[in-house]
Amino acid sequence: MKGAASLPKAEDSAMEAGKRRGTKAGWEDRGYPQGKRGVALLTVIWVLTVLMVIVLSFSFMARTETLSTLAFKEGTEKRFWAEAGLERGIWELFYRKTRSNPPLSEEEAPWKIDGTPYKGQIGQGNYLVRIMDESGKVDLNTAPEQVLRTLITSLVGEVTDADALVDCILDWRDKDDLHRLKGAESDYYESLPKPYKAKNGDFDSLEELLLVKGMTPQLLYGEKNKKGLADFLTVYSRTNRVNINTAPKEVLLAIPGVSADMVEEILAYRKNQEIKNLQEIGGTVAQNQARIFPYFSFAPVGVFTVESLGFKDTPRAGYKVKTTVALTADNRYKTYYYKTPVTIKDEEGPSETALP
């Protein structure tokens, strides 16, 4: 008890000493001149400022993180909605295969495979799916030269020397090292800053076209309101004909001997039924059938591209995925190509044809 009683006394005397040090006499005692008495306050303000800057930068970082997490979440959602659309598209292909008889009603009818967009809903999201028959496109490796030339000229002739582009594509593909008039072979490609050789073999993918002299992503994928070559070319049909039931207008027009009137007749006829021969279309198509027949087939070869756009409110802010699949005999499918995302910038975006 004695010790405990003496302790407060010792504390008291220490406090007294502290108080004394805080007095004017105290500062002077410790050798601070009178003019520097605000230095502690200044230090405190500085420390507070530095702390505020740190806190503000932390809060800014946290906000950025939150926003990027939200964007990631939305992007992931859209991606899975798009993936769902892709699965649906493939499922529709199998359904189509089993529905060889004419459908009883509109709902029973299988989806069209000419790029017609179909909309679906899953959870809180939506998808927009298009199926394209690869045999409705022009095969880059097997198409007759005239078809390739007419198609490419009609699509990009306004912005580039289409003849030179076609010459370079054919030179890239042919086995020899002999230049066409405006073509390019290994000697040109080896003179580039990053040299490589001409393939002298078939194209394995459309992207390979970007290695060919004169080809640009804009020409291949199209720009905002202009379609690119990729919508009309393929490496998967492996035939020199195009499917008259699914070929886009641009491809039909590239067929030698096919006029704009014939294209209208074909499009009008196939709207309601499948074309089985040229005779049944009648009109100018039937009159010219002998001439144009060698360029056409009437059924798909079984390779399809499914393109799906996942979105919440507007397709313009969507996420797009694309796959090319081949249906195999055992009711399975093989994936030849898959791309995610097909970004709005390097592809035609949710192109006008993909919008509802």
Ligand SMILES: [Ca+2]
């Ligand atoms: Ca060559």
